[in-house]
Amino acid sequence: MSNTQKIKVAVDAIVFGYESNQLFVLLIKQKYGKFKGQWVLPGGFVLNNEGLTNAVNRELKEEAGIEVNYLEQLYTFGDDTKRDPRGHTISVAYFALVNPENLNLIPDTDASDAKWFPIDEIEKLPFDHNKIIDKALERLKAKLHYQPIGFDLLNKEFPFSDLEQLYMCILEKKFDRRNFRKKILSLGFLNESNKIQKKGSGRPAKLFSFDRKNYKAMEKQRFHFEIKFVK
Amino acid sequence: MSNTQKIKVAVDAIVFGYESNQLFVLLIKQKYGKFKGQWVLPGGFVLNNEGLTNAVNRELKEEAGIEVNYLEQLYTFGDDTKRDPRGHTISVAYFALVNPENLNLIPDTDASDAKWFPIDEIEKLPFDHNKIIDKALERLKAKLHYQPIGFDLLNKEFPFSDLEQLYMCILEKKFDRRNFRKKILSLGFLNESNKIQKKGSGRPAKLFSFDRKNYKAMEKQRFHFEIKFVK
DNA sequence: TCAAAAGTGTTTCGCCTACACCCATGT
DNA sequence: ACATGGGTGTAGGCGAAACACTTTTGA
Numbered sequence: 063m064s065n066t067q068k069i070k071v072a073v074d075a076i077v078f079g080y081e082s083n084q085l086f087v088l089l090i091k092q093k094y095g096k097f098k099g100q101w102v103l104p105g106g107f108v109l110n111n112e113g114l115t116n117a118v119n120r121e122l123k124e125e126a127g128i129e130v131n132y133l134e135q136l137y138t139f140g141d142d143t144k145r146d147p148r149g150h151t152i153s154v155a156y157f158a159l160v161n162p163e164n165l166n167l168i169p170d171t172d173a174s175d176a177k178w179f180p181i182d183e184i185e186k187l188p189f190d191h192n193k194i195i196d197k198a199l200e201r202l203k204a205k206l207h208y209q210p211i212g213f214d215l216l217n218k219e220f221p222f223s224d225l226e227q228l229y230m231c232i233l234e235k236k237f238d239r240r241n242f243r244k245k246i247l248s249l250g251f252l253n254e255s256n257k258i259q260k261k262g263s264g265r266p267a268k269l270f271s272f273d274r275k276n277y278k279a280m281e282k283q284r285f286h287f288e289i290k291f292v293k
Numbered sequence: 294m295s296n297t298q299k300i301k302v303a304v305d306a307i308v309f310g311y312e313s314n315q316l317f318v319l320l321i322k323q324k325y326g327k328f329k330g331q332w333v334l335p336g337g338f339v340l341n342n343e344g345l346t347n348a349v350n351r352e353l354k355e356e357a358g359i360e361v362n363y364l365e366q367l368y369t370f371g372d373d374t375k376r377d378p379r380g381h382t383i384s385v386a387y388f389a390l391v392n393p394e395n396l397n398l399i400p401d402t403d404a405s406d407a408k409w410f411p412i413d414e415i416e417k418l419p420f421d422h423n424k425i426i427d428k429a430l431e432r433l434k435a436k437l438h439y440q441p442i443g444f445d446l447l448n449k450e451f452p453f454s455d456l457e458q459l460y461m462c463i464l465e466k467k468f469d470r471r472n473f474r475k476k477i478l479s480l481g482f483l484n485e486s487n488k489i490q491k492k493g494s495g496r497p498a499k500l501f502s503f504d505r506k507n508y509k510a511m512e513k514q515r516f517h518f519e520i521k522f523v524k
Numbered sequence: 525t526c527a528a529a530a531g532t533g534t535t536t537c538g539c540c541t542a543c544a545c546c547c548a549t550g551t
Numbered sequence: 552a553c554a555t556g557g558g559t560g561t562a563g564g565c566g567a568a569a570c571a572c573t574t575t576t577g578a
Contacts, residue, residue, distance in 0.1 A: 114371040138369045140345040264529030265575035495556030496548040
């Protein structure tokens with residue numbers, strides 16, 4: 063039985079990027095096959111004796127010349143045996159975040175192009191890739207509430223308003239700036255630098271950075287990140 | 294490349310059962326191969342043109358004659374290419390719950406035996422099965438807080454104290470009965486039947502049941518299940 | 525001096541927590 | 552009568568929500 067199994071194993075990555083109040087997803091233009099020329103999620107078949115995480119990182123490098131900031135397994139799609147017209151293929155989807163410094167794309171072997179698409183301008187994609195993106199977005203929204211994951215989408219040093227806007231943009235909600243700031247600062251893992259960022263008109267902003275070491279330490283001491291919103 | 298891929302795809306299931314204040318995991322005795330005679334998680338290779346969920350349900354039926362009450366994908370293990378000595382194999386692990394009415398096991402083809410093991414009496418298992426169980430237990434504990442998943446481990450009708458004890462047993466915490474009851478009842482998805490259960494000595498208990506329809510309806514209206522505990 | 529964005533404090537309200545005694549049944 | 556488990560109310564504290572004006576800069 064096992065020696066006649068003809069199921070192929072692929073990985074796909076949903077990479078989110080954020081800039082100037084917009085959430086982006088990375089897509090690549092398919093170079094070969096039935097969907098040649100169409101935009102799809104980066105990914106591909108896993109190599110023999112290659113671990114899944116390695117496969118994702120390899121594909122991201124090959125197809126878009128990108129290194130991600132955060133990577134976690136999302137879901138394995140394999141209930142529909144005809145999801146890939148090339149034959150029975152399961153796809154282990156990964157969820158990734160890059161910060162603006164890593165937004166540069168260097169298309170390479172497998173893609174004639176790689177490009178960031180605003181999340182709300184993504185059309186119908188081949189395979190079940192729209193479903194995969196939906197699931198990833200759901201995960202991103204959920205995690206913003208209970209993991210300090212937003213920082214992986216921002217520069218190392220950022221004005222507080224960037225964080226505010228990121229939350230409001232991705233969650234599509236408005237909330238009170240004062241309460242949000244109070245809450246985040248009270249958690250005690252933001253370092254206030256003495257740098258200041260000027261940005262056109264308006265009062266210049268202090269820059270903050272996420273203290274990951276401190277956060278990890280707090281996490282071990284039964285601290286739980288959590289942010290709620292109602293309005 | 295894709296036509297020379299030699300990676301095998303398996304599914305494994307972590308099935309939890311609960312009875313008289315103990316949490317159990319279903320294991321089966323391996324019938325063939327290197328680990329013959331050892332206890333392992335139920336599971337096996339996926340068939341050609343078989344969906345993943347179908348594969349799990351099939352294996353559970355074949356190996357233990359069981360139908361589960363709740364099933365969700367847990368995680369796909371595939372970073373270690375040598376996790377299975379038979380060759381590069383990835384395993385899509387599923388998380389399942391059965392209620393006491395379905396605790397009966399009918400061992401069949403692939404297992405010379407199937408048995409419930411108390412979670413704290415599980416020894417070292419082959420493959421990475423201990424790691425898989427740990428991850429499943431973590432998921433179970435987490436979900437008890439934010440999904441009404443405990444009901445899938447109880448009878449349809451249950452005295453309130455069963456629910457209480459289930460939470461305390463699985464989370465390994467003690468908490469105030471009055472507060473717990475108040476909280477759960479205030480959520481408004483328990484139906485109080487007029488039946489009463491007598492159980493040895495002590496005052497007989499009203500029986501409750503989980504109103505799944507009502508819960509689903511509430512969920513659609515932005516209601517979120519959540520239970521916190523401190524002490 | 526006006527526009528634009530940053531920064532800040534207090535009151536109110538609801539929920540979680542802590543806590544102990546009575547009730548119904550079997551023996 | 553006693554042992555066993557079921558059932559119940561209230562007061563206090565803490566954190567979330569609501570809410571608007573001042574500050575600093577560029578134009």
